[in-house]
Amino acid sequence: xxxxxxxxxxxxxxxxxxxxxxxxxxxxxxxxxxxxxxxxxxxxxxxxxxxxxxxxxxxxxxxxxxxxxxxxxxxxxxxxxxxxxxxxxxxxxxxxxxxxxxxxxxxxxxxxxxxxxxxxxxxxxxxxxxxxxxxxxxxxxxxxxxxxxxxxxxxxxxxxxxxxxxxxxxxxxxxxxxxxxxxxxxxxxxxxxxxxxxxxxxxxxxxxxxxxxxxxxxxxxxxxxxxxxxxxxxxxxxxxxxxxxxxxxxxxxxxxxxxxxxxxxxxxxxxxxxxxxxxxxxxxxxxxxxxxxxxxxxxxxxxxxxxxxxxxxxxxxxxxxxxxxxxxxxxxxxxxxx
Numbered sequence: 001x002x003x004x005x006x007x008x009x010x011x012x013x014x015x016x017x018x019x020x021x022x023x024x025x026x027x028x029x030x031x032x033x034x035x036x037x038x039x040x041x042x043x044x045x046x047x048x049x050x051x052x053x054x055x056x057x058x059x060x061x062x063x064x065x066x067x068x069x070x071x072x073x074x075x076x077x078x079x080x081x082x083x084x085x086x087x088x089x090x091x092x093x094x095x096x097x098x099x100x101x102x103x104x105x106x107x108x109x110x111x112x113x114x115x116x117x118x119x120x121x122x123x124x125x126x127x128x129x130x131x132x133x134x135x136x137x138x139x140x141x142x143x144x145x146x147x148x149x150x151x152x153x154x155x156x157x158x159x160x161x162x163x164x165x166x167x168x169x170x171x172x173x174x175x176x177x178x179x180x181x182x183x184x185x186x187x188x189x190x191x192x193x194x195x196x197x198x199x200x201x202x203x204x205x206x207x208x209x210x211x212x213x214x215x216x217x218x219x220x221x222x223x224x225x226x227x228x229x230x231x232x233x234x235x236x237x238x239x240x241x242x243x244x245x246x247x248x249x250x251x252x253x254x255x256x257x258x259x260x261x262x263x264x265x266x267x268x269x270x271x272x273x274x275x276x277x278x279x280x281x282x283x284x285x286x287x288x289x290x291x292x293x294x295x296x297x298x299x300x301x302x303x304x305x306x307x308x309x310x311x312x313x314x315x316x317x318x319x320x321x322x323x324x325x326x327x328x329x330x331x332x333x334x335x336x337x338x
């Protein structure tokens with residue numbers, strides 16, 4: 001009986017904690033699928049999506065300013081990185097690969113990179129600080145495409161040669177939420193690959209050298225693998241994904257690491273289907289989302305419960321502050337309310 005009571009109390013507390021959270025709709029109705037999201041602080045947030053659309057809020061998400069960038073209406077902006085209400089960077093997926101920069105709040109976007117190669121496909125970006133960042137893309141000639149900036153996105157240098165580790169045929173990455181790459185302020189970078197083989201590529205020196213570790217999440221098909229990763233520290237991290245063609249399957253779709261991605265363990269209770277994005281809210285609290293719903297963990301990712309049947313493409317927490325936003329289909333934007 002003594003062993004049953006603590007477990008029973010933990011279950012009650014877990015349920016109360018999970019159900020104290022809710023998703024509050026903020027915006028919807030635009031004909032765009034929002035996969036790019038950057039939350040600067042509790043006031044400023046940016047989103048990006050298909051058909052050349054961007055959105056910006058300067059009041060914590062209460063209202064949004066939308067813009068379909070002229071000349072780029074056919075591009076899919078899968079990722080966005082913002083540093084203030086004025087400074088943001090956009091990344092398109094597919095050919096042509098385009099990077100746009102604004103320093104005036106989105107009134108004018110300057111094209112700072114273009115690649116017309118039929119093989120180019122950029123997947124996501126992250127930054128170590130406001131000046132230094134990395135964009136990565138699917139392999140060309142067996143190697144990940146790596147583009148680095150040291151001037152806040154004004155110019156980009158191809159550093160693909162720094163990673164000498166080849167990818168097998170059928171191994172690539174997913175531009176589902178812009179979160180299959182993560183950088184920290186210490187120069188660490190993690191990139192997840194999937195498909196026929198899943199791995200975690202890690203650099204500890206701002207992308208100058210790389211190592212690769214096996215990621216034993218579901219894999220073996222072009223639709224399987226890790227679609228999102230997150231790291232709370234350089235050692236504590238998580239990978240989520242699954243098979244987006246069988247999006248309700250919970251088979252081996254989430255893994256946890258305590259050594260920076262070198263080794264991985266499965267949770268006791270996984271998320272409720274394929275998930276395209278995951279985020280640490282705190283050391284113990286995480287949220288993951290995908291087309292079949294949004295899930296919640298309060299024990300560091302070991303057990304998960306359904307938070308909402310509403311599904312989204314991505315989720316991000318404020319770089320400075322506590323705001324947590326989610327974006328999805330049809331221009332949907334919601335906020336996580338405690």
